[in-house]
Ligand SMILES: NC(=O)C1=CN([C@@H]2O[C@H](COP(=O)(O)OP(=O)(O)OC[C@H]3O[C@@H](n4cnc5c(N)ncnc54)[C@H](O)[C@@H]3O)[C@@H](O)[C@H]2O)C=CC1
């Protein structure tokens with residue numbers, strides 16, 4: 001660890017020197033670096049897909065949809081929009097200070113730390129990296145030890161494409177992260193669990209470092225079957241895809257549990273079963289399209305969630321586990337107890353609890369008994385229910401009549417609220433996430449209003465009262481010929 005400490009100190013010193021040189025402030029430099037990330041992903045598609053397969057058994061199609069394609073689009077949007085994002089924003093000032101001028105400029109924070117997760121190790125590393133570079137920062141990236149092949153690819157390949165004096169990559173786990181957190185950073189961007197998010201925030205507090213925490217939680221899916229019945233096949237496929245079709249439920253915005261009216265349960269279960277078979281065949285373990293569970297610890301964690309006898313009794317499909325093959329069968333539960341661990345911990349795996357209510361309106365009350373989720377999904381065409389969900393619940397985002405696609409829309413901010421996260425990114429939100437918005441004001445020496453200065457008197461008070469009444473003050477300036 002001593003060697004690692006020296007590496008970290010040397011990396012930080014060099015990144016700070018590079019930032020101080022001003023090189024990263026050049027939009028040309030930023031675009032060149034982001035373009036290099038684009039080329040790196042394009043040049044190494046096979047290596048990246050192989051790394052994701054080695055780490056997670058992730059199929060190359062899923063890997064391209066959720067990772068490579070996401071990064072390529074993020075890079076393209078950043079390069080195309082950076083000039084616009086970086087333009088100072090002029091501000092309308094109170095007439096009292098006329099003819100002073102105001103604007104806001106986006107200033108890079110400086111030297112930034114990015115800590116990412118294992119489930120989408122390429123996109124969750126490179127997306128924030130692109131944002132940090134777009135904003136003009138130097139960056140150190142530490143991806144997750146639980147995706148060793150993807151982490152090794154990033155550590156080996158990024159230096160071959162990017163400015164190594166500005167962009168550093170370190171492999172390692174909690175021990176390395178702990179060393180990193182002992183240093184002062186100008187911004188920390190963390191993707192991971194709320195538990196570790198608290199550690200990150202506590203470490204950042206020592207230096208008053210701003211943080212973005214991309215965390216997780218239990219994303220509910222309401223299905224109001226009365227109003228979506230003519231599209232029920234799409235609804236069921238989207239729910240199944242939102243659980244088993246993206247890293248096998250190991251995603252922060254996966255469908256965690258479903259809320260439906262009791263009368264609809266048999267139909268939903270009967271439609272989910274053939275849908276799973278249509279996705280993964282008769283034996284999903286051999287399908288090749290279903291990502292593996294990350295490691296034995298997570299298999300044992302999922303096994304523990306299922307071990308509650310009351311949960312065991314709620315299994316209506318699946319339930320088999322093969323720890324050696326890091327496999328948990330796509331599993332459906334019907335009404336596991338709301339006080340069971342599986343209904344109070346982020347599942348982060350291929351188990352789908354179906355919770356039934358008498359009236360779908362009761363779903364809101366159940367959702368509000370839990371921490372604010374990263375996403376809420378609701379399949380409904382009932383505008384009143386939509387309005388209630390939007391006004392009576394709080395979450396990072398709400399998606400009606402689909403799941404997970406919000407992640408791929410760079411015009412929408414991606415982030416949580418409460419336990420599910422602090423801050424947001426994607427698209428321009430990434431640029432803003434890694435920028436300090438600095439207020440600039442330029443006063444005029446040409447005109448000095450005595451009313452600004454003592455001695456105070458009623459005339460000055462009247463003048464100041466008027467000045468806060470912008471319309472009157474504008475009239476006065478026009479009459480005095482001081483403003484056209
Ligand atoms: N909001 C989002 O975009 C996403 C959120 N997540 C959330 O992340 C969690 C799963 O990801 P994991 O990687 O297992 O999370 P994690 O919190 O265990 O690890 C995340 C990162 O923190 C580091 N880390 C672990 N222990 C640490 C410690 N004691 N001190 C400092 N750093 C430490 C890890 O090396 C890794 O780089 C889930 O809760 C999931 O919902 C996952 C992906 C995306």
Ligand SMILES: CCCCCC(=O)O
Pocket residue numbers: 066119120246250251252253254404407
């Ligand atoms: C579809 C890609 C989602 C990535 C973020 C997550 O849910 O873990």
